Amino acid sequence: MAQTLLRKVWDAHTVRVLPTGQTQVFIGLHLVHEVTTPQAFDALRQRGWPVRFPARTFATVDHIVPTTDVARPFADLMAEQMLAALERNCRDFGVPLYDLGHEHQGIVHVIGPELGLTQPGMTIACGDSHTSTHGAFGAVAFGIGTSQVRDVLASQCLAMDPLKVRRIRVEGQLAPGVYAKDVILAIIQRLGVKGGVGHAYEYAGSTIDAMSMDERMTICNMSIEGGARVGYVNPDVTTFRYIEGRPFAPAGADFARARAWWQSMASDANAVYDDEVVFDAPSLEPVVTWGLNPAQSVFVSGRIPTVADVPDGERAATTEAHEFMGFEPGARIEGARIDVAFVGSCTNSRLSDLREAAAIVRGQRVARHVRALVVPGSHRVSRAAEAEGLDEVFREAGFEWRGAGCSMCLGMNPDKLSGREMCASSSNRNFKGRMGSPTGRTLLMSPAMVAAAAIAGEVVDVRKVARDARAEVTR
């Protein structure tokens, strides 16, 4: 019978059905970082358990690391204590750690793919909701909490309930200036922040097929913002080319065997889905959020909805967002003044993201009132960007060029908004307080749009800026 990738991966990893009716699922790759794991390792210690499959477990440090001065001990003693705990836990339990200063260090969802650890057909878990990113490779990847981290460390398994699959087809060519980030924000806007609960999202269609792995990762990364714990793209030639030659990828004759197995895990052509939704790519514009959840967004040419524009159930949240953000209902989003511009996060901190932002920034100056920073997703991304001179492009324009980490996306390190600052951000959440200041405000958009906003000092349509830049070149 024709099956979806989700079903094939689920079946291949099923250990047994538990007495509760849940399925015991084997986890093929467990990624570990400093924030959600110290209590889990302590639980193992208390019970005298080892890490069952240390060779399937990899750790790095990303959430709390400073992106300027990484000298030890950190100025933040609690952060120092967390990193020291991870170092001790990895040492005691035999888990490889890509620590600060290691060439493999970076945001966990950036390094898994770039090291070739992330592969099609795997189950992947990590104590972080953006683990859905790895679904771009045709893996079934999802975020878990600390008790489940303990379960995976101890048994390499989780007790799970089956998921439905919604296929999201995106068809046609994106206009210049419209990116993967705009596609996923548009999907979340239409299906809502809880539309995906109970579902895996399978992204398909000609637009997705034409995307690079970086773009597919941006899409899958934000599945959770639409309520879907899992999002994936079927593996294809683009996937296989990306993986080949990476440090942990199978090599030689193994690669051919692996490729055949990966291919066999893709959804069958006539697989049946629980649901299907179609999006028309050419009709999309750059998207900007105006509110307090990632579904509260408009096209850059649009207006901030009034209470009358939204369904009954969303009116209270809409009013709350207007007040918190300081936006007039019905006003244009274009022209909203910003104080900070942030290019980074597991959503948009890869080399292609930095290239797109740099293309907008080149030869320009950040507006005088704007503090702008670029935080590469990993040490490796950072070095590759520097090899192309992108760091110079950003620095000359007035951006700060930082070390790798999660940084301002969630403000767990020294990079935070202060007071009511408004931030144009390539990250994934515009929740109240998300960027480290309880009253700070976040506008989510693509890296190119962040770059354009940094230069203009306000939200602008990157398509106009890019047109001007092209015209200048022609002159």
Added chain:
Amino acid sequence: MSALRIERISGRAIPVRGHDIDTDRILPARFLVSVSFEGIEAHLFEDERADARGTHPVDQPQYAGARILVANRNFGCGSSREHAPQAIQRWGIQAVVGESFSEIFFGNSVAIGMPCVTVPAEAAAAIQAAVEAAPETEVVVDLVAGTVTCGTLTAPATLPTAARDAFTSGHWDATGLLLDDVAQVEATAARLPYVSGW
């Protein structure tokens, strides 16, 4: 490992109104910089409480000692941080009643023995109103009967069968179950080419 059976939770309730209350609101990320969950409940809804200047339900004396939290739609969305349900539980909550929950929050709550039961939207609103009017009202969450009772109101409370059975059989702490059959785990791993070798 046999854990505690959880069948029925009763006590006073605390209403927390609003849809899409995310885990950054429940527990802002800056309070995750710690190697233990101890004392985390002090920061439950910290920024929301500061905003509300003492009027947040968590700061209202009539809700002190509540055992049941009554929420609305998509409660606990956002980050996978278990710190959010941990803070709620450590504050004294033993069950959450709501119109719907985010999946990761729900799973984390199961893993720590705090059932999140779903009731119709009107029932969640009615219970919140009833508790606001009379905070001493006893609310009963009965997992076996599948109901939430608040004064004269009884609403159907749903919980996926597996989660309900996990609570009522005392198997909600899954680690023991997952370690029951290590041979089968090894056998599953051996069948996966990327584990056993290409």
